[in-house]
Amino acid sequence: xxxxxxxxxxxxxxxxxxxxxxxxxxxxxxxxxxxxxxxxxxxxxxxxxxxxxxxxxxxxxxxxxxxxxxxxxxxxxxxxxxxxxxxxxxxxxxxxxxxxxxxxxxxxxxxxxxxxxxxxxxx
Numbered sequence: 001x002x003x004x005x006x007x008x009x010x011x012x013x014x015x016x017x018x019x020x021x022x023x024x025x026x027x028x029x030x031x032x033x034x035x036x037x038x039x040x041x042x043x044x045x046x047x048x049x050x051x052x053x054x055x056x057x058x059x060x061x062x063x064x065x066x067x068x069x070x071x072x073x074x075x076x077x078x079x080x081x082x083x084x085x086x087x088x089x090x091x092x093x094x095x096x097x098x099x100x101x102x103x104x105x106x107x108x109x110x111x112x113x114x115x116x117x118x119x120x121x122x123x
Contacts, residue, residue, distance in 0.1 A: 030062060030064045033070040033076060037069070054103065054107075072090075
């Protein structure tokens with residue numbers, strides 16, 4: 001980066017790419033833990049995979065967001081999905097390869113992928 005203007009342009013480009021939308025009671029939120037432990041465990045490619053998959057499918061009712069520490073470092077990368085009128089689902093040890101299955105089954109069809117959840121982790 002050479003200037004503040006370049007940084008602001010990059011920010012605006014990424015906002016559009018991520019597809020940040022206003023929260024709504026009908027939106028599904030995909031929240032990726034991006035604290036130091038999550039990033040070290042591979043959360044950046046997971047965030048990118050969710051962003052690309054949601055954009056590819058044109059899922060306008062889905063927002064992909066990032067957060068800091070979720071508090072379960074041993075399970076990173078962690079992804080939480082909040083859907084209207086449903087309990088939060090926490091996916092653990094998420095890889096980019098798992099993302100299309102999560103999007104198809106959970107976000108599109110409403111059926112969480114239980115084998116990827118914290119409850120199936122055996123702990």
